[in-house]
Amino acid sequence: MTSKIINMAERLKDDEDRLLESLFASAPIADDGFSTMIEKRVRRQLWLRRMVLPVAALVGAIISFKPLAGLVTMLAGLTTLIPQDVLKVPSDVVPQLPMLFMGAMLLAMCMLGLRALQE
Amino acid sequence: MREDHELVSRAVSLQDAAAFGELVRRHQSHVRNFLRKLSGDFTAADDLAQDCFMHAWDKLHTYSGRGSFIGWLLKVAYTTFLQSKRKSKRYAEILEQVGHVTEAESRGYTVQADEVTDLDRFLAVLSEEERAVMVMSYACGLSHREISEATAMPIGTVKSVIFRGKEKIRTNFDIKDHQHG
DSSP, X not given: OHHHHHHHHHHOOOHHHHHXXXXXXXXXXXXXXHHHHHHHHHHHHHHHHHHHHHHHHHHHHHHHXXXXXXXXXXXHHHHTTSOHXXXXXXXXXXTTHHHHHHHHHHHHHHHHHHHHHHO | OOOHHHHHHHHHHSXXXXXXXXXXXXXXXXXXXXXXXXXXXXXXXXXXXXXXXXXXXXXXXXXXXXXXXXXXHHHHHHHHHHHHHXXXXXXXXXXXXXXXXXXXXXXXXXXXXXXXXXXXXXXXXXXXXXXXXXXXIIISOOOHHXXXXXXXXXXXXXXXXXHHHHHHHHHHOOGGGOOOO
16 A cells, blocks of 8 residues: 555656656667677577586596596405405305495495586 | 566576577667666677676576566666776776876766767766666656665665755756757
8 A cells, every 4th residue: 555655656747757757768779689699698608507517527537537447446456355254145145246336336426526516 | 479577487497598588689778778878888888788688697586576677677787887887996996006097987977979968968967876866767767666676775765866866957957948868
């Protein structure tokens, strides 16, 4: 109710207000490719944003390939430290258990890395 | 024809550049006119308008749908203008520190059009704040509430700024005798 009264009061313009309105009025500015230019810039920005994550992941993979290979070798070495008795029983059940264990570790690391990149 | 609100939700949810392009087509004239009147420099104003629309694209998700879209857009334009003023002021200060003489800081409203209109003369007597509020009110047709939201001023302050601006124009010119700007 109060805002309606305020709006009505605003609409009750005097002659001076109308004169100022006509003085401040100006002809519309022709577009002349302005909006097309903005649209292009927006499309370019969208494309760049979409490309950043895959490109960053690729660059990260290339950079981390050598250290990652070293890590895998080190992890493979660690499996020899586990007592054979412990490994034997599950290995009998699932023969590729050490491989699966390493795969799961790598997957978890990749997912954490991707999440960090996204953030 | 789609409403502004529909185009905004399309642009935000689908990242639809064409929908945003349509919004730019509809409102570019208002935004450019506003910035031209505010800065007095047509080229700089058009550069600022580009920055303004790119900021608007980045912040589009913050438009709540309350109030008109042009009101929100002019708020972005005014913020962009103030940011650019601050940047050029800092630049002028650095230049001064290294001993360069600069006019940039002291320059208020300088018209770079071929012909100086009555409106340019009116705008020249107003402060930057008064100019922004008067242009929003009389050139863009925004309500006091919309101006208050765009400039982050209380409604009472908006009204007194308009009153002060009118008073200045009245004191300096006989507006009844002037041609349209």
